Amino acid sequence: MIRQLTLNESDNMSADTKQNTITIDGQEIPFLAGQTIMDAALAAGVYIPHLCHRQGLTPHGSCKLCVVDIASKNASACTMPAVAGQQISNNTPALNEARTTITQMLFIEGNHICPSCEKCGDCTLQAMAYHLGMLDGHFPQFFQRREVDASHPTVMLDRDRCILCELCVRASREVDGKNVFEIAGRGTNARLIVNSASGKLVDSELETSDLAAHICPVGAILIKESGYKVPIGQRTFDLHKVSEIGLEKIVLTKVRQPDE
Ligand code: SF4
Ligand code: FES
Numbered sequence: 484m485i486r487q488l489t490l491n492e493s494d495n496m497s498a499d500t501k502q503n504t505i506t507i508d509g510q511e512i513p514f515l516a517g518q519t520i521m522d523a524a525l526a527a528g529v530y531i532p533h534l535c536h537r538q539g540l541t542p543h544g545s546c547k548l549c550v551v552d553i554a555s556k557n558a559s560a561c562t563m564p565a566v567a568g569q570q571i572s573n574n575t576p577a578l579n580e581a582r583t584t585i586t587q588m589l590f591i592e593g594n595h596i597c598p599s600c601e602k603c604g605d606c607t608l609q610a611m612a613y614h615l616g617m618l619d620g621h622f623p624q625f626f627q628r629r630e631v632d633a634s635h636p637t638v639m640l641d642r643d644r645c646i647l648c649e650l651c652v653r654a655s656r657e658v659d660g661k662n663v664f665e666i667a668g669r670g671t672n673a674r675l676i677v678n679s680a681s682g683k684l685v686d687s688e689l690e691t692s693d694l695a696a697h698i699c700p701v702g703a704i705l706i707k708e709s710g711y712k713v714p715i716g717q718r719t720f721d722l723h724k725v726s727e728i729g730l731e732k733i734v735l736t737k738v739r740q741p742d743e
Contacts, residue, residue, distance in 0.1 A: 503567035507531075507551075508574055514565040521549060521561040524573070530726040531573050532582055532614065534589075534607060534700055535648035536561040537731060540657055543649050546589075548582050548611065557581075583615045591620040592671075593627055594643035595701070601710040602702030604718025605734070608646060609701075610725035629674050635684035637691040637707050645675050645703040655695035661688045663695055675703070697735060 504511045505520065507529055514523035519542060524531050535546040544562040551560045552572040560573070572578065589595075589608060597603045611617075629642035647666055652675075655663040663684075667676045679686035689696060696704060715721070723730050 503565075505565050505567070505569040505571060507571045518565050519561060520551060520558075520563050520565050520569070520571060523565045524560065525728055528728050529573070530728060531560045532611060532726075533561060534611065534646065535650065537650055537653075537698065540650065540653040543653065546646070546648055547585055550578055550581055550585075552578060579615055582611075583617050584621070586612050586615055586617055587619075587621045589646050590617075591622045591624045593625070593646060593701075594641075600644070600702040601705055602644075604715055604721050605713075606702060606720075607700035607725060610720040613720070614725045625671070627671075632677065632684050633707075635687075635689060635707075638684060638689055638696050639705045639707050640675070640677070640684055641703050641705070642674055643703075644701050646701055647673055647675070648700060650698045650700060651675070651695040651704055654698045655689075655693065659693040659695055661693070661695070663687045663689045663693070694735075 504513050505523060506512065507520075507524055510527075510529065512523050512527040512529060514526075518526075521531055521533065521536055521542075522538075525538065531549050531551060533546065533549045535543045536549060542561045544559045547559060549560040550557050551563075552575070553563070553569055560571075586608070590612065595608060597606070597609050600606065603609065627643050629645070631642065632640040649664075649666060652664040652666065655661045662678050665676050665678055666673055668674055676682060677684050677687050677689075679688075691706065696706065699705075719730075719734055723733065727733075
């Protein structure tokens with residue numbers, strides 16, 4: 484059994500049940516004290532593109548895919564608290580163009596050669612590119628060379644595909660009760676490191692059942708000996724749109740264990 488997120492949408496609501504509203508693309512949306520714009524939007528079935536956000540984990544605000552316009556100022560919906568009366572634009576050509584540029588930058592910054600990646604069809608970055616109508620990487624490819632860690636018996640880490648979203652970092656700390664991952668370095672030198680004496684996964688506390696081993700939105704953390712079990716055409720984003728509300732829970736429950 485994979486350890487599950489312990490919070491759900493209702494957990495994020497405080498005891499204060501008084502409802503206020505914000506407006507997203509002209510739609511009035513209720514929120515409760517303590518909710519972010521992302522919390523309120525998702526609870527109301529309104530999709531705001533996101534990569535580093537996951538319900539139940541501390542917001543991180545790093546990918547910037549969730550950029551929205553609040554009174555002509557840009558803000559990250561996953562970290563911005565909902566405030567009564569906010570007039571928010573979300574699904575606009577300008578914001579989607581900005582999101583496309585961010586997605587292009589993520590693609591060229593790492594090794595995202597979709598046809599050769601086991602995560603193809605299950606990758607949220609790839610699905611986001613399709614969702615936004617991204618046609619190419621636009622920018623020159625970085626061709627990063629970061630260390631691959633295949634030392635662990637059941638989990639593999641390919642840092643070249645890491646988008647530094649810190650979902651695995653937060654899942655390990657906040658759900659698994661460990662501290663397996665960390666981001667080190669800055670700028671183009673930023674990379675995922677493993678908290679173990681050798682720096683290798685094999686010497687860490689990571690177990691196959693950890694949420695951190697399954698939460699990666701791209702093909703950076705993969706479960707060994709389960710590759711290509713699900714044929715192309717039957718993978719997550721062959722069957723679902725990335726904008727489907729609640730999809731992340733479906734994805735996690737679909738994750739297969741190596742011994743299945
Ligand atoms: S390994 Fe995956 S989950 Fe962890 S920071 Fe990189 S992209 Fe995010
Ligand atoms: S989802 Fe908000 S910054 Fe990543």
